[in-house]
Amino acid sequence: MSASYQHRRQAMVQLSKHLLLMTFILLILFPVLYIFSMSLNPNVGIGADFIPESWTLNHWRFLFGIPFSDPVTGKEVLSSFPILKWFFNSLKISAISALLMLTLSTTSAYAISRFRFKGRQTSILALMIIQMFPNIMAMVAFYLMLDFIGQYLPWLGTDTHWGLILVYMGGTPFNIWLIKGYFDTIPKSLEESAMMDGCSHFQTFYKIILPLCAPILAVVGLLTFINTFSDFILPSILLKSQDQLTFAVGIQIFISEGFAGRWGPFAAACILGAFPISAVFFTIQKYIVSGLSVGATKG
Amino acid sequence: MTKINFSLGLFLTALSLLAGVSVYFLISGGYFIVTGIVALLFLGTLFIFLKKDLLHYRFMYPGLVTFFLFMILPICFSIYVGFTNLSTGHFLSPQQVHRLLLEEKWLADTSSVSPFLLYKNNDQYTIVVKTADAVSYQGTFSLSQEDSSVSLDITGNPPQSLSPLPTAEVFAERKELERFEWQLPSGKTLRYFRSDQLADLRPRFKEVSSSELLEIESQVLFKADPEKGQYRSSEGDSLAPGFYVNIGLQNFKTIWTSPHIRSSFFKVSLWTLIWATVSVLSTFCLGMILALFLNDQKLKGKRLYRVLLVVPYSIPFFISALIFKGMLNQDFGVLNEGLKHLGAPAIPWLTDPFWAKISALTVNLWLGFPYMFLLITGILQSIPKSLYEAASIDGANRWQSFRRITLPMILSAITPLLIGSFAFNLNNFVGIYLLTGGGPPIKNAITPVGETDILISYTYRLAFEGSQGQDFGLASSISLFIFVIIALLTLVNFKLSGMMNPQEVR
DSSP: OHHHHHHHHHHHHHHHHHHHHHHHHHHHHHHHHHHHHHHTOSOOSTTOOSSOSSOOOHHHHHHHTOOEEOTTTOOEEOOOSOHHHHHHHHHHHHHHHHHHHHHHHHHHHHHHHHOOOTTHHHHHHHHHHHTTSOGGGGHHHHHHHHHHHHHHOGGGSTTOHHHHHHHHGGGHHHHHHHHHHHHTTSOTHHHHHHHHTTOOHHHHIIIIIHHHTHHHHHHHHHHHHHHHHHOOHHHHHHOOSGGGOOHHHHHHHHHHTOSTTTHHHHHHHHHHHHHHHHHHHHHHHHHHHTGGGTTOOOO | OOHHHHHHHHHHHHHHHHHHHHHHHHHHHTOHHHHHHHHHHHHHHHHHHHSTTOHHHHHHHHHHHHHIIIIIHHHHHHHHHHTBOOBTTOOBOHHHHHHHHHHOEEESOGGGOEEEEEEEETTEEEEEEEOTTSOEEEEEEETTOSOOEEEOEEOSOOOSSOOOOOHHHHHHTHHHHTTOEEEOTTSOEEEEEETTEEEOEEESEEEEETTEEEETTTTEEEEEETTTTEEEETTSOBOSSOBOOBOTTHHHHHHHHOHHHHHHHHHHHHHHHHHHHHHHHHHHHHHHHHHHHHOOTTOTTHHHHHHHHHHHHHSOHHHHHHHHHHHTOTTTOHHHHHHHHTTOOOOOTTTSHHHHHHHHHHHHHHHHHHHHHHHHHHHHHHSOHHHHHHHHHTTOOHHHHIIIIIHHHHHHHHHHHHHHHHHHHHTOHHHHHTTTTTOSBOTTOSSOOBTTOOHHHHHHIIIIIOTTOOBHHHHHHHHHHHHHHHHHHHHHHHHHTTTTSTTTOO
16 A cells, blocks of 8 residues: 555656656747747747747748748749858858867867976966957957958958958867867877887877877867857958858848848748757767866857 | 978978068058067067977967967957057047148138039040139149149130030049149149039148148147147147047046946946856756756656757857847737736836846846756766765755755866856856847946946947947956956866866876
């Protein structure tokens, strides 16, 4: 009797836990569900019904630049906003930044992890602290620098993707720190034996250490990708012409000009933009939480 | 000679060539500071790669160069700006302003304003001017000619076959036309005035010295005032535009002494502190509660719950912020629509000072709790079970083992991350800017500032969005202040997480 009572009580506790969690998750995910519904909702006001009477793919057509006829006016509609182009701009800039960032920071991380030199600790500390300087305030300098460079190399000036990528390359210290942490865990004896066999320092680095670090390099690269894709501040100041904008800036301008009439396409665009980042995030989530958590708060 | 040395030689030769070419261009452009930076960078490179025992610097070279160019230099510039009056009306250097004022013309005689027409025949231009006494004068010139003086004569008819250029095309050539002086037979000189008028324009100033200008008409002497950054007369009249000058600690004094700026500065600082503290505490508490709740052996479907709970964190923040901005819209937002269905009055989520703060904090909680949840879940899994067993043998109840075991374990592991999160939120520009834009505006403030502005967004608005102009100087000095706070927090953090400990930094 008491055993079955205990059992029933346990089941009740579990059930109420599940109910509580489900309610909470519904509450938390409401904006996400709502955006999914809006992207398929023919009623385009932002206060539209959560569950519409009918569904439409028109917002997605708008997003992908496929012409469709407006259900109210009957007129042919074709988006004049290059939302898809903004999306690809962002993918391009983020991918190139991530690759370049890895190339720039891996060798530095190796040096900091392997060499012992005077002022090493102080310089690590200095790098990390200087990195905390608010990026926004260096904006004027960034702008003036790119403007100056642009006089000589127009493809590297303001309002260019390469100029923006160049400015991102100032952010090496954080990545150096992450990669260094992983290098520290690789036993030195590996390189020592390679050096005995006549490898130079550089050869040991790229023949022995680099292949071992492929996973962490992938994670750091993807992290840079996410952060660059999500960055709003730098591109909003450095990019001007509509075709050059990144997804973050473009979509912000798109929706700030007026919620009315744009909420549906905006919802579709949000899903398009959030999906790849979400997917990347969940593949590297394990690393973000474990080894990388030193200051890895999303920026 | 090994292969490495050969490629090193190649690299250094290429670099020298590059440095040489850029130095040549920069010096001929007159950019001496930039030339200095390039030269410094080049010499540093040579030093690193030619000195034998600096191998570690060779490895760090690529990262250090970009870090130097795009972190150190901009920061130095910003710090410098913090000690200047760089702002609207003071954007130019003293030399630029001097040159600009010397080029300034004034209309000596309003009766000299004469309409003109311009005709173009290949490279030859013909100008026909009608002066106030209704006489037409005509002259021919080309834009490329050296002599800027063109004599005009009374002649019969304008070119018959051509029609005059439209004013828009004349306007497009104004930079060229401005250098010409058209001499009338009477000895009067006319200059380009507007796209359809010439007039007797004369230089307004005469150079007395490199920092003194004499206004010709009034014979008033204007001197460059190195404190105000303007040309000023002894009477106190000043000329626009001003130039930027080093004003020492003036910006910092302004923050403390100007009553308007001080009051908004303190108000903003206070809210920044509340914002960061509440954000950290609320995300920590919610994250911990959820982690404890899910840390149950018997609970089924834990993995799915964990994934779903982390979804908000996986979405780029600029997207979530914009979605919330729409949902919280007072007139059309889905939240107020819902309230309407329930018969409740609409809430001014983003337009009322109080509710805007609540909204910002709630959205930040929504965004940030999964991070804490993930961290604490990790920590909970690393607490040895034996601790709890020992506690329960000693007769501890669940609350006691939470108080005495779980919480201390969590706190000791997470404190550096809490400080990191605090520092991040102090500077969480996007978190405020994309949601509320700092609004609603604080009433009676003279600088652009809103109720939900945190220091960093306040600075941003001072620098870029001022309605009375942009004030980079003041903004930079405030950002220095923020930087000092953040740097101190980071130092404390490193100390706590043992990074300052020689044994720990391996």
